[in-house]
Amino acid sequence: MKALQYKEIGQPPVLVEIPTPEPGPGQVLLKVTAAGVCHSDEFVMSLPEDQYDYGLPLTLGHEGAGVVHRLGEGVEHLAVGDPVMVYGPWGCGRCRNCAQGKENYCTNAAAEGIRPPGLGAPGAIAEYMLVDDARHLVPLGGLDPVENVSLSDAGLTPYHAIKQSLPKLHAGSYAVVIGAGGLGHVGIRMIRQLSGATVIALDVTEEKLDFAREVGAHHAVLSDEHAVDAVRELTGGLGADAVFDFVGAPPTTKIAAGVAAVEADVTIVGIGGGAVQAGFGTLPFDAAVRAPYWGSRSELIEVLDMARRGQVSVEVETFTLDEAPKAYERLHEGTLRGRAVIVPNAD
Structure with a gap:
């Protein structure tokens, strides 16, 4: 599959061919329908080598939406073809904050090496994305993924x-x-x-x-x-x-x-x-x-409810996966209107 990766400290991201991942027990493989570009990505790629700890190569994209492509063993309540949005701030799922849906404030993530997609784990700017747990998927419920994927962070x-x-x-x-x-x-x-x-x-x-x-x-x-x-x-x-x-x-x-x-x-x-x-x-x-960070799973559901009622929307510019490096150039130049969205599997 194609993916946009940050491969070398201080260099721009590049489009590469990598193997399509297979979902293990409890995991879900998505066919990506939309992925957002964020200033956080630029921050990560601006870090000097002695401060960078996100791993290389890193598939970018912490705002993701897709359709369920394959289910790992034991995954319930999802079916192939379901349209979903990815909740990005992954946590352990066990601590007090995670039990309240506040995985953005997980107290075990750092010690256990749990990282969000695109910010340590492989991200969404690719043809396919592996999601670590089905609880990190929220139904799109009729929302257009391209117009709304940025709500997973920018919303x-x-x-x-x-x-x-x-x-x-x-x-x-x-x-x-x-x-x-x-x-x-x-x-x-x-x-x-x-x-x-x-x-x-x-x-x-x-x-x-x-x-x-x-x-x-x-x-x-x-x-x-x-x-x-x-x-x-x-x-x-x-x-x-x-x-x-x-x-x-x-x-x-x-x-x-x-x-x-x-x-x-x-x-x-x-x-x-x-x-x-x-x-x-x-x-x-x-x-x-x-100094807050991201948001909870329940808050993402609330944001998507606002979008369905027409109360909130994101101004987006779309790019194909081949054009993804250009989207990051535009982000750096400050010439984007609103949010850049990559459409990896555009017809």
């Missing part, structure tokens, strides 16, 4: 981040979204659907700000040295009740802290290496800082 991650702050996003409140890219634009749509907050989006180009307005932001502000003052002015000097930084770089985390109101939630979702200092006198009174 689930912002949903998990926003959901915990919803009590603060009542009518008359303000939410700031930093970064209107692959995750941020979905976050804007979710805040609009789930709350009464006024949404203020920040990004670095007018084109990105136009995109933010298009997907629902009430206001859009350049993310520069004037951003904090601009947000303060829009909020009557009070600041935002919830701040979601989907970039997470040092300049954006500084802005995130600067626009927070008293009792605000400051949520750092992006993995750009930035941080927010928390302590008396460093943030407004009773402001809280969070």
Whole structure:
């Protein structure tokens, strides 16, 4: 089968031919219908050799959807041909968090060497994908896999981040979204659907700000040295009740802290290496800082329910498997509109 793999530190991913895997006991082999491209992949491929521990070669793609192609021994409640989405943050399935469906916070994964697909385990940017356990598959329920595969991360991650702050996003409140890219634009749509907050989006180009307005932001502000003052002015000097930084770089985390109101939630979702200092006198009174990761299985089901009701969608650009290296070039250039989706088995 064809697969897109990261094979050499510091080099771009390449398309290769590798054997099609066979499912063992409890495993499921999918014929991939769609796979998402994410900035996390670029982060992993940017690591120097002394910090890279994801294994080589690595088949990329932690957002995956497909149809069941083969079932391993003992797999029940699935049938060949079933359309499914992959829940990506795999855990042990035994610890307290996994028992609650929160495998994104598995306490045994690191010790047992359990890695998500595309981030240690073979991923979805291939013609076929091996899923370690049937519990990591969620029925698509009529959703188009190409239009919706990115919800498994670009939808689930912002949903998990926003959901915990919803009590603060009542009518008359303000939410700031930093970064209107692959995750941020979905976050804007979710805040609009789930709350009464006024949404203020920040990004670095007018084109990105136009995109933010298009997907629902009430206001859009350049993310520069004037951003904090601009947000303060829009909020009557009070600041935002919830701040979601989907970039997470040092300049954006500084802005995130600067626009927070008293009792605000400051949520750092992006993995750009930035941080927010928390302590008396460093943030407004009773402001809280969070750094969430991905989301739970039940939350993925909730996100897909929102998609079926037309409450959330992802802007996507599609690429064939042969074009997958180009998708990563576009990701690096910052020229993608929304999310890139690879269609490995396109007719």
